[in-house]
Amino acid sequence: MSTDPAVRERRLVVASQNPGKAREIARLLSDWEVSSLADHPPVDFPEEGGDYAENARVKARTAARAIGLPCVADDSGLEVDALDGRPGAYSARYGGPGLDDEGRWRRLLEELGGTPPPRTARFYCVAALAWPDGESVVADGECRGRILEAPKGDGGFGYDPVFAPDAGGGRSMAELARHEKDAISHRGRALEALAARIAERDA
Numbered sequence: 192m193s194t195d196p197a198v199r200e201r202r203l204v205v206a207s208q209n210p211g212k213a214r215e216i217a218r219l220l221s222d223w224e225v226s227s228l229a230d231h232p233p234v235d236f237p238e239e240g241g242d243y244a245e246n247a248r249v250k251a252r253t254a255a256r257a258i259g260l261p262c263v264a265d266d267s268g269l270e271v272d273a274l275d276g277r278p279g280a281y282s283a284r285y286g287g288p289g290l291d292d293e294g295r296w297r298r299l300l301e302e303l304g305g306t307p308p309p310r311t312a313r314f315y316c317v318a319a320l321a322w323p324d325g326e327s328v329v330a331d332g333e334c335r336g337r338i339l340e341a342p343k344g345d346g347g348f349g350y351d352p353v354f355a356p357d358a359g360g361g362r363s364m365a366e367l368a369r370h371e372k373d374a375i376s377h378r379g380r381a382l383e384a385l386a387a388r389i390a391e392r393d394a
């Protein structure tokens with residue numbers, strides 16, 4: 192049995208400052224009682240500078256220590272084969288600080304301008320759960336697909352309008368219903384694997 196009462200009671204905090212991600216993580220943890228960063232005193236996160244796993248762990252640990260409850264965070268990104276895996280862990284900062292989500296995917300389409308199909312890519316996610324004592328578990332997930340030549344759909348967030356998952360029947364990620372994205376997404380897979388790790392730890 193877990194010695195942590197919050198985990199026993201299935202209470203945790205979704206430690207993401209990205210509203211699109213936070214929404215998805217909360218949805219994917221629907222059998223937990225989740226709260227968001229907005230429900231707790233502000234957390235001062237350090238700059239990200241490591242690889243996905245390091246960044247996810249640091250975010251989850253920083254929030255868990257500050258809030259005193261188990262916290263889940265993810266670090267994720269889009270890796271485009273024709274760009275040797277860029278923008279990768281820098282996906283949120285691709286193109287510089289002045290761009291929003293649409294500015295970033297437009298920039299990506301420009302950079303890929305002359306690249307013929309198939310413009311293969313994957314979304315990758317590492318999810319971490321950290322406890323207030325600093326202990327943590329991580330798990331990862333990927334979703335393979337292609338970069339479209341033009342955006343489609345208005346669901347999701349980030350690069351979803353220009354990414355067509357292989358399992359999406361030709362639709363972009365932004366055209367999938369929420370439950371469809373959750374079933375095949377990098378984040379859905381990472382959180383499913385994370386839940387299994389937590390269950391093993393608590394067995």
Ligand code: IMP
Nearest residue numbers: 265266267268269282283348349350351
């Ligand atoms: P970070 O994990 O906070 O460094 O940010 C990851 C970035 O990758 C996001 O800001 C998005 O630009 C991109 N990204 C990650 N997951 C998704 C997704 O599910 N859809 C679209 N873009 C994503």
